Amino acid sequence: MATIDVVLGVEIEGTRVSFGLVDKFGNYVLEEKIPMKAHEPPESLFLRLNKKFNDIYSSVSDKYKLLGIGVAAPTANYATGTIENSSNLNWKHVNVVELVQKYWDIPVVITNDANAAALGEARYGVAKNFKNFIQITLGTGLGSGIVVDGNIVYGTDGFAGEIGHTTVVRNGRHCGCGRQGCLETYVSTSGIIRTVSELLAMHNDESVMREIPIHEMTSKLIYKAAINGDVVANTAFETTGQMLGESLANAVAILSPEAIILSEGLALAGDLIIRPTKFHMEKNLLNLFKGKVQILASGLTTGNVAILGACALIWHELQLPKHTLRVVYAE
């Protein structure tokens, strides 16, 4: 019987590792996750992952042929195959490609979640027809994956695409990166909470937000309040969209993309965030770009974005001409 080609997409997060076996068209053959354990060395994590995978895969392995593995993880570096100083994972320096290839002797490639999301949109989502676009993930931080002429921009050392850490306010909010005024301190699920806090301090408007300690506040609660007409919550979305729109106008001047795709977290608020973002981007665009750049919501089901992205990453890699193939084999 002929087998169907599939790849394994893996998403590493602070609390769990999710994986999915996916064919060329983005169909899931299987999907599972394992929890992260505190202080577990990466070696044993990948051993557990391999065991869990084989338990499920063994029953279908006669029907499918596993060609490669794509991994999406915070601060993962495509060029080196490593994860460096990840505060989310508490890993110092881990060569993921090498480790994974201890258990699977096939091509493995890794990139950060935002780049993976961009590749996922390009292969399976709303970016199928775009050669130049910017993918923005609006989670706890702001991730970005930049596609130029059909390829992810990795830059010299694999770390390009940090739009979330461009400075938008001199001496602005303190950022986890140690600097101040980074875009992600304003435009992210954590950023909008800070904005609500600032608005509550600045204005006297009544707001249900005054009943919630900042530590219990979530972007979902702000979304619900906004939908119910809360002035502060609505202003927070407006302000967040303005910051994002102004930054995107700058990014467009540099990159001239066809579209900007928003996914995860704040992006799930739909028009509440997309409308002010569009408005302020257009308002700030150079004339020659006005009316030309779309802002779109992700075309991928949330939760699967990173896995589909990791799969797109390895499919992309497997199709590259041999001389440009960057898939690394452990020696």
Added chain:
Amino acid sequence: MATIDVVLGVEIEGTRVSFGLVDKFGNYVLEEKIPMKAHEPPESLFLRLNKKFNDIYSSVSDKYKLLGIGVAAPTANYATGTIENSSNLNWKHVNVVELVQKYWDIPVVITNDANAAALGEARYGVAKNFKNFIQITLGTGLGSGIVVDGNIVYGTDGFAGEIGHTTVVRNGRHCGCGRQGCLETYVSTSGIIRTVSELLAMHNDESVMREIPIHEMTSKLIYKAAINGDVVANTAFETTGQMLGESLANAVAILSPEAIILSEGLALAGDLIIRPTKFHMEKNLLNLFKGKVQILASGLTTGNVAILGACALIWHELQLPKHTLRVVYAE
């Protein structure tokens, strides 16, 4: 006798058109210019250019083989071969590739001066070993050419690379583009004059700059004053370098280049501008980029940058694989 392959590089400016016949190694075979005439239709300009070129070329045409023509001009669009709404040239819509091919039946390609400069640096200047870098020209405006993985970033419609029109000060200085706060209103030969004017208004320091009407002020005069210890002139360079350094820190976060190359105008002030630019870029860089990005002065003789760039553009184009060749032939 065997002939030597050469290309023609053309630079179109507001007041003149310069051209040079250049071999693969950047050696000039000949170099000449013709003046622009007010209200002259582009057709007759290129006719004059062709005549002037043939007058000189005829005496050496047995030794050289002209393979193609590269053109560098403000707002020139690589993707369409056109110059659109150029305020410098007072041209509305001119298909330069078509026009040039009326007189020369060989491949012709066009791009803006900053992209041409980037290609010139890559082939003949200080960027020979860089796959990822940003070229900044600091003339009356601020032009930028972005190279990712060895190729110019043109973006969707050929207009990428407008770092000069990223907004750096909300409600800041009025810009020729109709907006406010663009980087080039601060960082350019015209920008530093505005900065001097602002500093003279803000402070009471004695300065030779107070003797010069703003209309007669030039970046050269500011440079000379700075060298002679004038406080205002020195502060102007410091402030300009700070604005540029902060912007470059953002550009590095997005693109992760190996180097940034400064050329023309303000860049000729050397360390006066490069030192504060480096300092403030480093200060504002994300940790993972610190100490990794060089700031270099152009490696090309000034005045020839655009011509050499235009030559590099057409050499680059002639060497592309056929299926990606974008050289346009007029029908």
